[in-house]
Amino acid sequence: MIEVRHLSKKIKSTYVLKDICYQFEEGKIYGLFGKNGSGKTMLLRALAGLIVPTEGDVVIDGKVLHRDMSFPPSIGIIIENMELLPQYDAYTNLYILSKVKKIASEGEIRKALHRVGLDPFLKTKVKKYSLGMKQRLNIAQAIFERPDIILLDEPTNAIDEEGVELVQQILLEEKKRGATIIFASHIKEDLQHLCDVSVKMSEGKLLL
Numbered sequence: 001m002i003e004v005r006h007l008s009k010k011i012k013s014t015y016v017l018k019d020i021c022y023q024f025e026e027g028k029i030y031g032l033f034g035k036n037g038s039g040k041t042m043l044l045r046a047l048a049g050l051i052v053p054t055e056g057d058v059v060i061d062g063k064v065l066h067r068d069m070s071f072p073p074s075i076g077i078i079i080e081n082m083e084l085l086p087q088y089d090a091y092t093n094l095y096i097l098s099k100v101k102k103i104a105s106e107g108e109i110r111k112a113l114h115r116v117g118l119d120p121f122l123k124t125k126v127k128k129y130s131l132g133m134k135q136r137l138n139i140a141q142a143i144f145e146r147p148d149i150i151l152l153d154e155p156t157n158a159i160d161e162e163g164v165e166l167v168q169q170i171l172l173e174e175k176k177r178g179a180t181i182i183f184a185s186h187i188k189e190d191l192q193h194l195c196d197v198s199v200k201m202s203e204g205k206l207l208l
C-alpha cells in the first residue's frame with residue numbers, strides 16, 4: 001500500500017503539489033487525469049522517490065520514503081524525458097538494466113519485448129526507433145522485472161491503436177499478478193475504463 005500524507009512540493013515560490021492525502025491500495029489500477037501542468041508528473045515523481053517533498057511524506061508498506069529508504073524497493077516506471085541507451089538494441093537496453101537487480105532472466109527480457117509488440121531479436125539500434133517503438137520499449141522496461149508498483153506517465157503517448165490494446169492487456173495482466181499501477185494521462189479515452197479508481201488533479205491538488 002502507498003500512503004501519501006499531506007504531501008506538498010514547492011518549486012521556487014510556487015506550490016506544484018498542495019497538501020495531498022491519499023491511499024493507493026495494493027493490486028489496483030489508478031488513473032490520474034488532469035490538464036497539462038496540473039501536477040500529475042510531479043506526483044508520480046514524488047511516489048517514485050525522485051523528488052523530496054517540501055512537506056509531508058510518501059509511505060510505502062509502512063516505510064517512509066527519504067527516511068527509511070531512498071527509493072521504493074520494487075518499482076517500474078516511465079517518466080517524462082526518459083533516456084534509453086540509443087546506441088544499443090532493445091534487448092541490450094533491458095539486459096544492461098537487468099544486471100542491476102538480477103531479477104529478470106534473458107528469456108523474461110525477450111518475453112517483455114514480445115508483450116509490448118517489439119521483435120525480441122531485432123538488432124536495430126534504439127536511436128533508429130520511431131517514437132512509438134521507443135515508448136513500447138519504455139513500457140517493457142517498466143514491467144520486465146515484475147515490480148510491485150508500476151508508475152506510468154502518459155503510457156500511450158505516441159502509441160498506435162494496436163499498441164494501445166497491448167498496453168491495456170498488459171495493465172490488466174500486471175494487475176492480475178498483484179501489481180499496483182498508477183498512471184497519469186491527459187487523455188481519458190484509451191485507459192480510463194481499466195481503472196479501479198480515476199482521480200482528477202487540478203492545480204496541484206487531488207480532487208476527491
Ligand SMILES: Nc1ncnc2c1ncn2[C@@H]1O[C@H](COP(=O)(O)OP(=O)(O)OP(=O)(O)O)[C@@H](O)[C@H]1O
Nearest residue numbers: 011016034035036037038039040041042043184186
Ligand atoms: N523543473 C521544474 N521547475 C519548475 N516548475 C516545474 C518543474 N517541473 C514542473 N514544474 C511545474 O509544476 C507544475 C506541475 O507540472 P507537472 O509536470 O507535474 O504537470 P502534469 O500534470 O504532469 O502536466 P502534463 O500533462 O503536461 O504532463 C506545472 O506548473 C509546471 O510548470
